[in-house]
Amino acid sequence: MIAFVKLIHIAAVAIWVGGLIALPACHRRLGQLQARPRVQGGHEMDASEQRLRDAARFAYVAIVSPAAFVAVTTGIVLIFQGGVVDPWFAVKLAFIVVLVVAHSLAGQTTARLSGKGSAYPAWRYVGATGLAGAITLATVAVSLSKPSLDGVSIPPALREPGALKTIVERVIPWR
Ligand code: HEM
Numbered sequence: 549m550i551a552f553v554k555l556i557h558i559a560a561v562a563i564w565v566g567g568l569i570a571l572p573a574c575h576r577r578l579g580q581l582q583a584r585p586r587v588q589g590g591h592e593m594d595a596s597e598q599r600l601r602d603a604a605r606f607a608y609v610a611i612v613s614p615a616a617f618v619a620v621t622t623g624i625v626l627i628f629q630g631g632v633v634d635p636w637f638a639v640k641l642a643f644i645v646v647l648v649v650a651h652s653l654a655g656q657t658t659a660r661l662s663g664k665g666s667a668y669p670a671w672r673y674v675g676a677t678g679l680a681g682a683i684t685l686a687t688v689a690v691s692l693s694k695p696s697l698d699g700v701s702i703p704p705a706l707r708e709p710g711a712l713k714t715i716v717e718r719v720i721p722w723r
Pocket residue numbers: 554557558561565619620622623624626627628630632644647683684685687688691692
């Protein structure tokens with residue numbers, strides 16, 4: 549059973565991160581098409597622009613987002629099946645937070661580029677692709693090598709179950 553859930557987990561993760569790596573290229577091309585000089589008075593999208601916009605939206609809504617959902621839910625199932633509570637898993641979760649932020653930024657960009665005349669500069673394309681690729685590699689490396697992190701000193705408060713409440717209570721101005 550664990551092997552089956554892990555198979556689904558890895559397949560969903562591959563589709564999810566593959567989408568996060570590929571979507572910026574789509575956004576860049578869409579931004580370039582939108583930046584083209586238009587014929588006088590015309591603001592309509594031409595057929596290729598519309599096809600690319602629809603493909604990006606379809607990919608995000610119907611493929612990448614459901615894959616992200618399956619990756620996260622099967623991951624949660626694996627936590628309980630395997631009783632995973634080691635420190636390397638906290639590192640993996642930190643990387644996943646970055647992937648989730650990249651996912652929501654990709655969604656915002658897909659929506660923004662569906663409008664007229666939006667730009668998507670080259671630095672964003674390179675940055676988004678590089679970040680998604682690097683975090684994916686780091687997450688796979690941590691998941692496969694499961695480093696022990698024994699020599700790394702972790703503050704005791706971060707190892708205590710329920711400690712987040714105490715930490716947050718110390719910094720928030722209201723109670
Ligand atoms: C919220 C999201 C995620 C959760 C909760 C999660 C959780 C888990 C858990 C508990 C395992 C089993 C570990 C073990 O057998 O000791 C696992 C396996 C794995 N995960 Fe994730 N994961 C998530 C997302 C990801 C992502 C984004 C990647 C890669 C980019 C990834 C790659 C892997 C790989 C390669 C394995 C197989 C490790 C092995 O069998 O040695 N996971 N995941």
